[in-house]
Amino acid sequence: MxxxxxxxxxxxxxxxxxxxxxxxxxxxxxxxxxxxxxxxxxxxxxxxxxxxxxxxxxxxxxxxxxxxxxxxxxxxxxxxxxxxxxxxxxxxxxxxxxxxTDGAGLVADLLLNHVALEGKRVLMIGAGGAARGTLLPLLEQNVVMLQIVNRTTSKAQDLVDLFPNHQNIEATTFDALEAAEPFDVIINSTSASMSGELPPIPTSIINQYSSVYDMVYRQEPTVFINWAKQQGAAKGIDGLxxxxxxxxxxxxxxxxxxxxxxxxxxxxxxxxxxx
Missing domain, CATH: 3.40.50.10860 (Leucine Dehydrogenase, chain A, domain 1)
Incomplete structure (x- = not known):
């Protein structure tokens, strides 16, 4: 066998x-x-x-x-x-x-949960290996913009530099997000939820049309998902x-x-x- x-x-x-x-x-x-x-x-x-x-x-x-x-x-x-x-x-x-297959898995789960990606503005929180593995599949969904935010901005820029032929991916800072419009999809690729911590993103980037995704999963909704729903997010999905x-x-x-x-x-x- x-x-x-x-x-x-x-x-x-x-x-x-x-x-x-x-x-x-x-x-x-x-x-x-x-x-x-x-x-x-x-x-x-x-x-x-x-x-x-x-x-x-x-x-x-x-x-x-x-x-x-x-x-x-x-x-x-x-x-x-x-x-x-x-x-x-x-x-x-x-x-x-x-x-x-990690990125394909993320995209498949988003689509299974009726989260549209084509033509949408997406924010990726974190610039580690979990984020890197998902960027190409997300870009292949024809998102209008994929922004990467990380505590160390140079790490986010390193990921952007992997895609020189794509104009719709860029690095940003947590401070810059204060003036940003709400995102359609917000993905937390960090492990912050494992220790009950929240990434320092402003509430203004979430509205009633935003879908949030936490790559971590627990028996109960993660702290990030609970927080985003309190800010009015339409959907909160974990990584299971x-x-x-x-x-x-x-x-x-x-x-x-x-x-x-x-x-x-x-x-x-x-x-x-x-x-």
Missing amino acids: DQYAVFGHPIKQSKSPFIHRLFAEQTQQQLEYGAIEPAEDGFVEAATAFFNNGGKGCNITMPFKLDAYHFATQLTERARMAGAVNTLKVLDDGGILGDN GMLVAQAAESFAVWRGIRPSMRQVLRELNKNLGRI
Whole structure:
């Protein structure tokens, strides 16, 4: 039976095995999906052993996304632009394809939640790896403007500089946001919600038409989502759907069939006690 796995350290908290087993059942694909926890400096050795033993593909989570980027023998454009890999696949010639499905997962979840992107003004909070992996897929949705704000403005500008052919992406500062018009979509790519903190964005950039998205998810709505809704935001969405959607994209890369997200989201929400 075809073997797949997720690599991470730690890995016991990962929901990927549960998600992909449901995907396999739903699509009637014969495969097994496990979890592998290499030492923090042991990714290359563990991944080599996995593929030498017949592994067909794997997901990569922290802290190995950069290791996987260098491990791959071929990269997709979205992996190159992300500078990180979360999906590996054996190619017919024996090479290893590195892909990044995080941005596609974010876009898919936004669209699933009826958040329009084409022609919209989008604000990305944070300029770390989580943000970088989503920029190309967002730009491909023909947003009218994608602004990146970060405590260190130079980091936001570094991300903008990756897209010299795009005129609709720019860096900004938290101070400059004070005079900005409300955004259609505001995405928090930072981990601030994990510690109950809020990014320092002004309330004036949110109105009754704004949709906010927090890449973090918890059992309860995150502090960022609660705050944005108090400011009148139309929608507040957390990152659970992005987790499922990036997994569905990985599954499609491996198996050539795209599973439905809805059933898996229902099961995860049940497990989290949210329904």
